[in-house]
Amino acid sequence: MKPPSFDYAAPETLDEVLDLLERVGDDAVVIAGGQSLVPILNLRLARPELVIDIRLIPELATYEISEKGLLAGAMTRVLEVEEHPDVDQVPGLHAALCQIAHPQIRSRSTIGGSVAHADPAAELPALLVALDGSIVLRSMARGERTVSADDFFSGPMMTARESDELVSSVSFPAHPGQVAVLEVVKRPGDFATVGVVVGYAISDGAISSPSITAFGVGGRPMRMTSAEEALRGASPCSESFQEAVELVRGEIAPLADAHASSEYRRQVTANLVERALVALS
Known part of the structure; x- marks a missing residue:
């Protein structure tokens, strides 16, 4: 067509x-x-x-990666950031970027476009929520405003952006610990059937800054807040991890569709969270 x-x-x-x-x-x-x-x-x-x-506006294609995070203009190409030598300064960023579709598509895809499109099974919106990121919106009437990722995504391909606003930049703060991005897809390059972004740091032998976000399971990326709270201050051991996994199972209410049942997504989400927690320990 x-x-x-x-x-x-x-x-x-x-x-x-x-x-x-x-x-x-x-x-x-x-x-x-x-x-x-x-x-x-x-x-x-x-x-x-x-x-x-908007491809002819050079200021929208600038980006900066540092130990503080990634600040990317809306036109920043995904593949360019993926191949940047400092990409690992933002834990989880490379893992998320390299799982987006295929290199040919990533060479054209943009950071701002992926975030503005707000596909609930996409990696970058999930990473942005997991890292407590933010989006800068600009308009003639209201000037510039910054919206947290949690407030920005409201449903499947729905956001807080008003019709006269442009996503001008996106900020991914660096997590203090390591971050894992795991997903299940039917074929390489497909959108995730189920995915998770999991991160935590260790401070004085205890877990700090826990972050667990599921994607591909609902209308938007979903933080697993009860599991995060259970991990905060806990010892990074199998008992703590198992408690968090069970809380994820109880907290999540996945959608069913032609690709997977709700129960399948529930079990796979829990399994991916467990795998990520262990891998980061």
């Missing part, structure tokens, strides 16, 4: 983008890498009046 007709604009400044979004609103869509939007347009699942291409 081919997309319905639409107007196309490729502004060269951020102000031009924001002006178009303010004037056109809900009838405009922003294209970054196009790896999600183009198939949606071809299937006619979206019928925008205007497609705004």
Whole structure:
């Protein structure tokens, strides 16, 4: 299939983008890498009046990796960050990036596009939630505002972004400990049937900063808060891990679909969490 007709604009400044979004609103869509939007347009699942291409705005393609984390402009290419020599300064970032689709797709996909698209089975939204990340939104009317990842994702491909706002940058803070990103897929490169992002640090022999996020199991990435609280201050041993795993089993209420049943997702999520906790110990 081919997309319905639409107007196309490729502004060269951020102000031009924001002006178009303010004037056109809900009838405009922003294209970054196009790896999600183009198939949606071809299937006619979206019928925008205007497609705004942001690839000509250099300030949106800048990024910085440091021991504090990753600050990425919306147009930052996934593969470029994956291959950066300092990518491991942000625990879990390389593991998440290299599991996104295939290298050819990652060479076009963008950090901002993946986050804005908010697919509940995608790796980057889950990592952003797990790391307590944030998103910077910009508009002509409200200027700049920062939204936490937990507040940004509201449902399947739904976010807190208003129709006149642009995702301008995304911040992934570095976790103080190691982070594991594990997932189950039907074929290499597919979206995750089930996935988890798990991290913790060790301080004075006890677990600190525990973080457990499941993805591919609901409408958005889900933090397993009861399991996190059980791990906080506990000894990194099999008994503590097993308690957390059982809490995950009880806390999660996965969706069922054509790919997997709810019970399958529940059990696999728990198994992946256990595997990650042990691997990080």
